[in-house]
Amino acid sequence: MxxxxxxxxxxxxxxxxxxxxxxxxxxxxxxxxxxxxxxxxxxxxxxxxxxxxxxxxxxxxxxxxxxxxxxxxxxxxxxxxxxxxxxxxxxxxxxxxxxxxxxxxxxxxxxxxxxxxxxxxxxxxxxxxxxxxxxxxxxxxxxxxxxxxxxxxxxxxxxxxxxxxxxxxxxxxxxxxxxxxxxxxxxxxxxxxxxxxxxxxxxxxxxxxxxxxxxxxxxxxxxxxxAKDPWELAPVADKSAQMKALRDAIGSDLQAAYKITSKADRQNAVNAARAKAREAFADLKESDPAQYLGTLKLVKKLEAEIVRGQILNEGVRIDGRDTKTVRPIEAEVHFLPRAHGSALFTRGETQTIATTTLGTRDSEQMIDGLTGLSYQHFMLHYNFPPYSVGEVGRFGAPGRREVGHGKLAWRALHPVLPTKEEFPYTIRVTSDITESNGSSSMATVCGGSLSMMDAGVPLKRPVSGIAMGLILEGDKFAVLSDILGDEDHLGDMDFKVAGTSEGITSLQMDIKIAGITEEIMKVALAQAHDGRAHILGEMAKALGETRSELSAHAPRIETFSIDKSKIREVIGTGGKVIREIVATTGAKVDIDDEGVIKVSSSDPKQIEAAVNWIKGLVEEAEVGKVYTGKVVNLVDFGAFVNFMGGKDGLVHVSEIRNERVEKVSDVLSEGQEVKVKVLEIDPRGKVRLSMRVVDQETGAELEDTRPAREPRESGDRGPRGDRGPRRDGGGDRGPRGEGGGRDRGPRRDGGGDRGPRSGDRGPRRERSESKDDGPEPEFAPAFLTGDKD
The missing domain is CATH 3.30.230.70 (GHMP Kinase, N-terminal domain)
Structure with missing residues (x-):
């Protein structure tokens, strides 16, 4: 089948x-x-x-x-x-x-x-x-x-x-x-x-x-x-007579037009020559409409003949330049006050406003393709409105040409970008072409490079780009640096090279003839190298290196890592904790599966608050270290202070000041920011803090000038007396002994008479023989410890 x-x-x-x-x-x-x-x-x-x-x-x-x-x-x-x-x-x-x-x-x-x-x-x-x-x-x-x-x-x-x-x-x-x-x-x-x-x-x-x-x-x-049978094509008609008639009618006009350097004036002169051709062959419009239309179509061919011949034979281009000269360049950075980075780049009659915007991880572009979901942190968008060439036309979503030109500039700049670890920002470059007369994509490369440097993106090196053209007739050819729009349309090649002082980052070639040879490519690459170096020098006059600081309007990002086992503590059940951090501090928080956290905000104080909060959740307090905390609860015997974001500790009333504090609320209030030193962390994680040994203004540790407490005198409390025999499991316990005991009588629950306790317990142990005063139990109120200071 x-x-x-x-x-x-x-x-x-x-x-x-x-x-x-x-x-x-x-x-x-x-x-x-x-x-x-x-x-x-x-x-x-x-x-x-x-x-x-x-x-x-x-x-x-x-x-x-x-x-x-x-x-x-x-x-x-x-x-x-x-x-x-x-x-x-x-x-x-x-x-x-x-x-x-x-x-x-x-x-x-x-x-x-x-x-x-x-x-x-x-x-x-x-x-x-x-x-x-x-x-x-x-x-x-x-x-x-x-x-x-x-x-x-x-x-x-x-x-x-x-x-x-x-x-x-x-x-x-x-x-x-x-x-x-x-x-x-x-x-x-x-x-x-x-x-x-x-x-x-x-x-x-x-x-x-x-x-x-x-x-x-x-x-x-x-x-x-x-293969199927080839199509039969109609023989190509001989149009040499029509070309001669057209050349005689408007040849000199077109030659004069293509010596005008201004694009607008040149176009007006070319349009006038075309109108003259329509008048010259108006008689054919009625007698032979096909020949009339065919003759007018040859105008473009005559234009190419004139331009190409002038370049090959005289070495002079449309705007009077030789084959290697680059048009005048003007570059300006920080062109827009609120943009994170901006540049106005002008080369001849080609101009772009390039802007750089820095964003956080949630600004990355998500791509759904054959390989699955992927994310791109560098974007370059090229826009070509019709006014840039003085025309009326469609203005809206980018077409294939805009997408292609933008990707070419993206490829040229991508190799010199810092890694995400070095510069954890999402970067978006936009190029709005405001004038165009040749190689707006290479203007995008130059303007994009300057705008990123203006924004503080640490590029390896600045990147410049140049478009090369080709005029090829038989074995004779000319390579043109920095081509004009007309040279692109009337020439045989569009050869674009972008790169740094160290080498090429992007190379694109489109050809309108049946291919070019290795020799032509070698000449084009060498000529492009010199042109790129010249453009880099002109760019350096505006900005020679990346700015050391980001724009005041750009977000700041602080990156740090935590142990992967602590990720759930930062996120919380259902994201409760991380949402609270974002809502309270105002900073954005991103955390990946490896425990890398990025905190971003245009306000450094918001970043600091969020970072401290997160570190407080995952880090352990250190004994002897001073922290900044907030009073969260006042009690009779002291104040509970929250520090490191998620840690609580007690400042006992005796550790608030060196002098006696009668009432905690007279000194502290809930929500007050204080500086505390960690005195002790018990095996259960309870933290004992002190304010009195920390300068509340500077946070510096102070010398503890309060005299140490004298140990309590133990003394001999004397024997407790004979407690009688110890209980043997039943019978009447009898009196408790000479030490002042009392007869308890029968048990209230009807359990019978317990009888005397058996055995003489002997004198009561002296306290000094069992333990010294030592540290008091943590969080114990003063009335339990006996400490009235």
Whole structure:
């Protein structure tokens, strides 16, 4: 029933299998890719007709992770997959970027590529597998796709490159790099690195390019068995005559326009030239509408011809710069008074307001994905309002572009952040683009770095970023530093590099042609290195290092650890104790399973109160140590004082002052704060305290000047007399003896006459022979101890 075709290869020590013909047979191309126990299905469908008047290529890529792939049910109220998550959006872009340039110019049929993760083994990441499946599905579909492409992930540790490392390997290593490539050239690069050199990064890209060749070979083998007949495309019309007519009409106008340095003035001049073209060919609008529209569409091509020729032949760019010069930079920190950290970063006509906000653990972002719940303590959000380019447009939730640009900046800054142990804050950076004319994502990197330094985040080093462009005609090329928006649109490459003075932290490349060579990448990386160093120098003029203190408006966090066995004492039954601490002190308290406690508040006094409370619950009082406490109860013989948050002890009336205290309430009141010294802790945990040996102002110990009590005189109290014989169990006890006893008579309960007690008990023991006065019993009132002081 099924005409199944399968190809398998050994790839990176694992088996990669590509299969078609069994699932989704009504799609133009459908491939199931399997690596380990991770399985991804990609189905491609293409429209056979083009909508009238359409002049763009409507390619849409959707990547979706099924929770069933890892045996999970989605969290939250809705128990089904909802809109695309941030990761799904990023992987969709990851697939789209390398395949889009591989469709022929003028092909405007709509194409859907839908990739779904059906099984996930927790080891083999599905994003690379989805790229491979999409490439294979397009290759066998028959659509005019000039592929296939291969893809690979590369890690780097101890000087060795790793092919398709697991998440754990990436976390332990220094690199997470994804490359897509054809047989001849690299198409796309996405990466995060821990300050690696240009040589290491270039080597990683080339390592991935080589590793992807095995995948390309497997796709070709699958296509040889199962590819559908290729679509017949209409021959490309010769438009050289139309181009000449257009060049004659507005060529000089466009050349003049692209020598204007101001973006707004330049756009006005270009728009005027386009209006002139519409007037020049107005007669075709009625006689030959198709030729009229076709001629106007060539205006963009003529613009590219003029700009590219000027750069390649004269070395002069749109705004008059040479190929290596970076636009003027202005940076300002503490731009916003109430933000925890802020920066205004301007480079030419690109500008961002970057802010940093510090929060506590409960501000972390919760992510529900294939691997289960995870929490992220660093977030970067990029916003691109339409006014930043002087346009009217949709303003609302971020689109795919905003998500992608924000993630690029996140990758650039993430490697230099302190660990959570070093800086226990949740960090949110926002970048609001207020002007844009080229590389707003790299402006976000620079502004984000400055705003975090302004907020007091101890970055390892500042990070800068630069966008590089490429003009390639045959064997002749020019690499452009700090590209403008028009150079991005009219050029062949968008190559972004971010890093510190020590190395690269992020590298991203998008290409509009069929790939670039190692030589071009080497030139671009070297030129980007010089540009980044220049930008770092300009940033240092605003703020050279992280501020030593946090903003007055930022929360403070104090972290300490307790024994895990004491966690329940801090939390209490049903969370009663910890809720009371939070409600009473006003501070936030977080405690993890290892006993690490974080207390946070913008008020240091609230933190101190909560910390002391918690320590009082878990720590033991020390004899001889002075504590600050609060009087909680007054009694006739002293006062009970609460100290260390959860400990109570008694200050006996004799330990309140050196002089006599007649009435405790005359000296102390409930709620009064006092300083006490621990005198004794008995085996039952009862604590005896003293106020009189502590300076109540400073808490310093005082010398005990009160004279010690004289021991009581014992004396001989004389014999008690003969008590008579001791009781022998019955009979009349008789008189108690000569010592002054009395005849008790018969028992009241009718128990009979007890008779005389038997035996002479002899003289009573003298007290001095049995024990000395010694310390009095704890908490004993004065009338029991005999101590009237």
């Amino acid at each position: 099924f005409d199944k075709k399968t190809v398998s290869i050994e790839w990176g020590g694992k088996t990669l299998t590509l299969e078609t013909g069994k699932v989704a047979r009504q799609a133009d191309g459908a491939v199931i890719a399997t690596l380990g126990e991770t399985v991804v299905l990609c189905a491609v469908t293409a429209a056979r007709t083009v909508k009238e008047g359409q002049d763009f290529f409507p390619l849409t890529v959707h990547y979706q992770e099924k929770f069933s792939a890892s045996g999970r049910i989605p969290g939250g109220f809705f128990k089904r997959e909802r809109g695309a998550t941030e990761k799904e959006t990023l992987v969709s872009r990851l697939i789209d970027r390398p395949i889009r340039p591989l469709f022929p110019e003028g092909f405007y049929n709509e194409i859907n590529a839908i990739c779904q993760v059906l099984s996930y083994d927790g080891e083999n990441e599905p994003d690379i597998l989805a790229m491979v499946a999409a490439s294979a599905a397009l290759t066998i579909s028959g659509v005019p796709f000039m592929g296939p492409i291969g893809a690979a992930r590369v890690g780097y540790k101890d000087g060795e490159y790793q092919l398709n490392p697991t998440d754990a390997m990436v976390a332990e290593g220094d690199l997470d790099l994804v490359v897509a490539a054809t047989q001849d050239a690299v198409m796309m690069v996405e990466s995060e690195a821990k300050e690696l050199t240009e040589e290491v990064m270039l080597g990683a890209v080339m390592f991935a390019h080589k590793a992807s060749q095995d995948v390309i070979g497997a796709i070709i083998k699958l296509a040889e068995q199962s």
